[in-house]
Amino acid sequence: MAYAEVAVNAAAPIRQTFTYRVPEGMPLCVGHAVYVPFGSRRLQGIVLDITQTPAFADARDVEAIIDPEPMLSPARAALARWLSDHYLAPLFDCVSLFLPPGFKRKPLTVLRPLVSAEGMAGLGLTERQQAALEFLISKGQAEQEQMREALRLRNVGTLVNQLLLRGFIERTHELARPKVRPKVVPHLRLQVSSGEAARRARTLRAEGSGGAVRRAMVLDALAEGGPLPLAELRAQGLTPTVLRDLQGAGLAVQEDVTVVRDPLADRVYPERPAPVLSAQQAEVCGHIEAALENGGRSQTFLLHGVTGSGKTEVYLQALERVVALGRRAIVLVPEISLTPQTVRRFGERFPGQVAVMHSGLSLGEHFDMWREVRAGRYAVVIGPRGALFAPQPELGLVVLDEEHEWTYKQQEGSPRYHARLAAQELCRRTGAVLVLGSATPDVESRYRAQVGSYRLLELPERLQKTESGGVVPSTLPEVEVVDLREELKAGNRSIFSVSLAAGIEGALAAEEQVILFLNRRGTASFLQCRDCGHVPACKSCAVSFTLHSAAGGEDRLVCHYCRRARPAPGVCPQCRGSRIRRLGLGTERVEEDVRKTFPGARTLRWDRDVTRGRDAHERILARFLAHEADVLIGTQMVAKGLDMPLVTLVGVISADTALRFPDYRAGERTFQLLEQVAGRAGRGPRGGRVIIQTYSPEHYAVVAAAQHDYHALYRQEVEFRQRLGYPPFGRLARLVFAHTGERYAREQAAAMVCSLRKERDSRGLPNLDVLGPAPAFVPRLRGRWRWQVIVRGQDPTDLLAQVAFPRGWTVDIDPVSLL
Structure with a gap:
């Protein structure tokens, strides 16, 4: 007899499968979605393994197959298990990454009355019992949670059990209706x-x-x-x-x-032939194509190419070879904002063969795209990190563009996976080739290439397109670093240095375009009363409000963590003083100052506050490319791999926003942002320049960015991390406990540290540090006090895998930030 190991959608943090018998004649295989009995409930599950020997003797039968076609391939089922083990995440959370949207159906407890309204008299009911029965009789039947909310009941489970024991109601378990259908x-x-x-x-x-x-x-x-x-x-x-x-x-x-609800149904991209490759591009493509033709043997390449060196064309050539070999690809981009431009480039070369999957799609579009991809309708799937789990059959190639970006790490929810590592594991299990591309590779990736885990491919020259369709070498933009301390000494109180103001003026006069970068939203970082020093702060989070100015409307204070907002005060709420000062600046303030200083300039802003609507990123990019604006002001969205030929000047308003954060990646991140945003300048025939404003011109990250010297940055980071045991020379785990009680949160974190150190010592685990507890960088978030513990060593999961973390703990394996 066959047995199925099933990951069950039990709404509990379970990291194991459950054993069920496979009824005679049921055509069950790995990846099938099934209904299974689970206690008194009927739940969904995914088959992860078929065995002939039960892991549990008294196994119950699988009830039914939900879909005759498997939801997961065997390789993806194995990857789900690996994700659960590596990131210590609930198994069904990991399985859910691969499932179509709307698949997970909430288990419902349905209550039906067994007495009539007339029969209630003389039953000796309490007031709560009578109210519950009257509600059920009026509805005919109701879900338990619905009754709890309608009657505002506490301890509804106890009340239901009382009515069940007395035979006044019956209880059944069902699944909620599907959220989406074809x-x-x-x-x-x-x-x-x-x-x-x-x-x-x-x-x-x-x-x-x-x-x-x-x-x-x-x-x-x-x-x-x-x-x-x-x-x-x-x-x-x-x-x-x-x-x-x-x-x-x-x-x-x-x-x-x-x-089919296809989000690209109304898009028509003119077919464009492949350009002539440079000698360096051709050499790189040759290595990747050789790996693709190597009979399904997985290999990982790190493609380190400067900005504008033609990495996207390498991806396109590799995809062309994959398609010729009868296989398919997945291409990941770090942000939804990059999706439209990437889709256009691939759509021009592979018309009708490109699918897009990201959180900006409607539920119906995402559902249909998942089904169409599973059916093998598309050569390539493009999207942010979640697109990695698309059911693309015959997978031959995975590309992570801008592989250094921290957005490839899932920061909220479970599992907190990193798409780069998950892609490496997926390719290993499917025999696909993985290409990691970046002008500023993650230090860990560059180190893996150095020690031979990845194969390094380099494109050290920027390329310029010619009218004949070929390419010629070009130069990276010249970078000028402005010391803002000297500007202040000279009496300049503007947010624009003399050099940057002159550069903007010149670019506008020449009908060229400018990008101004500041990685902070809003008008002012915070407000402060100059009489008593009061700073308005969020009641739920231990952070100050950020000031946002609405055109033609009232100024508002907004918390960037919980979105709590209120009108900006005209007087100090503490001392009633009227001297309220705006301190710090954000992208809104930069836009205001551009309009005041350069009255004829047409501006566009690109940050999270203006990109909440559908296709907002695409509309902003299209307007700027059409030269409907002269100056683009934005946060890190403008630092991504965008190609804007008319941009001749990039100005970094402040390079210091993230430079002094208490995080070991602060220097690397600052360099990456500066080098990437600098790479937007000079991509057209007019050339370009970059002006970086900073109070720390001597910092190694700023110096390296000014010289386009990644290797100097890499040497500095490797020396620092090796000395302290940070990745890639060790691994980290970040444990955060959150609770509404400040003292309780601190005590629980301290108790966990003692427990972990005791476990480490009793097991004799070497070279494993348990650091903390310490308040989190934002100590209070959404009403909960947060304390964190860091575990550092060669394998933190060896210590943490068997720990039963109580409710309130969040476990982040291999975090990309300690903030």
């Missing part, structure tokens, strides 16, 4: 040939009556356009009477057609 649209289809339909239409027109003419119009539309939606045919004269007459005459038949 979209079905009624169509009308001819039952005769197009020629016969046209002949009958001419006959009907000759009759001359209104009904006959309408039937003729519908027949002509069907003869020309094939099966058409009823909604579209109504414009051609379709009415219920016309529909009945056409079906009655055997000319047409109504049928339901499943339509």
